Amino acid sequence: MILSLTGCEKDDSFKEQAGDPQVNAIESGFNIEYVESSAISKNANLAKQLSKLLTTPENLMGKGERTELTLHTQIAKYISSEDGSYQSYTFHVSNTPDGVGLENILYASSDGGKSYRIYLLEYPYTEEKMMNSFLPFKPLDFKGEDITYYPLNEESKTASIDCTVLVQTYCQKDNHEDGFYPNGETCPAHQSTSVLECHVQFWGGMSSSGPGGSIGGNNGGSWPGHPNPSHTGSSGTGGAGNPSPGTEATSPLYLPMKSIVRKLGPYEDEAERDHIKEYLNDNPLLVLLIHMFLGNNPTSEQEALIRDFLDIHKVMPNAKLDRFVELNDIIQQNPWGLIQECAQQNGMDTQDYLDLYNHTIPQACQDRLDNFGAGYSNQPISDGNVPLANIDYYGVEITTYPDFDNDGNLDTESEIYQAFRENFTDLASGEEDDFQFTCDIPFNSTNTGDINWEFEPLTVQDGTDFISSNPISSILLIEADASGFLPTIATDDGAIMVSGFTNNDWTISTITTPENGSQPFSGNRQWGWIINQNGNLEFFTRAVDVASISTLLNIGASTECQQETYYDIAEATWQNLQQEIANWVNNNGGQATINTSETVRVKKEKIEEVLTDNESIDQILSNCN
């Protein structure tokens, strides 16, 4: 017979994970809480007993049909009496045989942990019933249920077991009026003062003498699969106080890894399913939280949310499920929820960006793309393939108007706007020496290189249309290049199409073309002019977009570093435009100054903070540093 103990590496206690302890039995005088491996291992004698079970299981279990027992020691339910004399640890058995339902191993001590009585408890329920009944952190009533237990060591075989009950509530002791579950729901005890509202919890021992219990014969030492179980009985209700000699207290610990995986499925890939199962097996507390979240009848949205959360939890093990759910709600209600506060703090009018976000290409643009045929298509913001979204604003303030047409008179706003459009491709094209790539470039110790980019019309007609009074659907290609062979591989050309035009601004949308493939960013950008709060003319560009990194480059560089590089190149591009406009205006008799650019992106660190920190989400999002 093999007994294996699974993972003992987690150090976090439940209290640390889920906030203040909420799980206390008050009516019975017991405290109940989940403890993790770190707390279990501090109990040297228990650790020794567990080790004994691991190393010489046959001494305890005898020879039976069961050839393997996997005990999950990463988490246990710990029950203690108020005076500390009684304590028990209940562990989950992972490899329960078919048809048995749930198995727990109980370690109980009445001498302060000097010696332990060890039992195997068997709950002969269907999986569905267990999923519906054994919701973590929820009270349950075992009234009248049949349970079987098997003493495993001498101490437990000779103990005279009484049936008792454990009355459990999840409110803090003496705190029914303010008691809450970890998920924020009001504690039932808060709802009523009647005894029934303090929901009865089962304990594992059974005999005729306990309240509501029934007797079973004590044959001692039998093993599931054999015809002579030691005791069966039903739980009782009511009752309180410390267990008298011969009583044990337990509370079922159910870790429904298999059921959760089944609920989250179907997984076409068996390896993926096994991987999730293994991952859940290593994270029992997460299993409890997921079980609590999914409840009895989870919706497909809840299941999808858990699948997403598991993906995040793998890379961010401290992520909290409740925070993830809260964050998801915020984004569902307001797609701008994560950046709105900082955008407003930076003086950006979110309505402008909302308009840009919702901007779609007109029919004329779609018709032109369709006429081109295969390979040409709109590239909406939803095509972005990195986690970070960007909104930005780059402005140049003109305090003295220039005279571009050299007629001796300062130009008007509309003349300046037209001159800007006519010179746009020159002004927007540029270069940056020693650009710092975020990704590592092989054989390049500084990861730097000279980069350049050029805006050019797709056809001569596009060039003419672009500066005309009806530039809609004209297309500009963006040709990117870099010095050095390996940086050149990383360059990503693109294309944009004018999809909106007024006398003050024009809007472009990103498109995919056979010439340049997909545009490095997906979304909409606007160039134009306004009279700013100082009463001066201000050229600006603003955008709502998401980087669309080259998936081929993912072979050599991570998504994260590529996304940083893409956004840094965008920043270099628009800061260059600011500089070019300022020089152009200044060289033509005007006076222009560059305003500080504003960009707001939700960084990974911010999301990590939201998902792991105890500070409120609102507080975290309002911190824009």
Add this chain to the structure above:
Amino acid sequence: MGSIKKLLLLVGRIISPILICILSFIFFQIDIVYHVLFFGLIIILFNLNRTKYSHIISVIFSVCLSYLAFFISIGVYFGIGYLLMQFIDLDKLEEFSIYGYDMKSVHLLLPFAVYSPVLMFLFYKTLLKINKNDYSKIVMCSSIVSLIIYGLVRKGFEDEYAAAFWQSIMVLALQLIIYQKELIALFKPKNR
């Protein structure tokens, strides 16, 4: 005295191209693609008397083969990467690591330490007079192992030293193979 002169000459022939490769990296802070050119030139110019073809053809071939090995290695790297992408998220490869060395770095190690040296040996075997024997195989394997060890120690090949090291090892290996007869004769006990 004559044998010492021979020895010095032999060592000079083997070491000189390596030194020139290293010096080219020290004095020319240029793109890797130019160093590929230098490599092709250095190898052939120091072994013109060992080529199977005329001098001009050999020089042209050498440069072409040097670039071919370089581009094929990169192509195979991206090709295998592309195939892998069809089955797994490559970002996740970085999560699997042994002693801090992740699977993505292993993928990058292969073109550096395996594809390109193997290609280089194969290509130069067609251009230079090289004996196919155990000695050659040992030298080839040793050079590949050296490159793998270097790649494991300095993962990511984030500096120019990686390219310089690669060229030095490859030039040394080729020279040891080309001059194997002389080297064996030198260390072989003489009959009295």
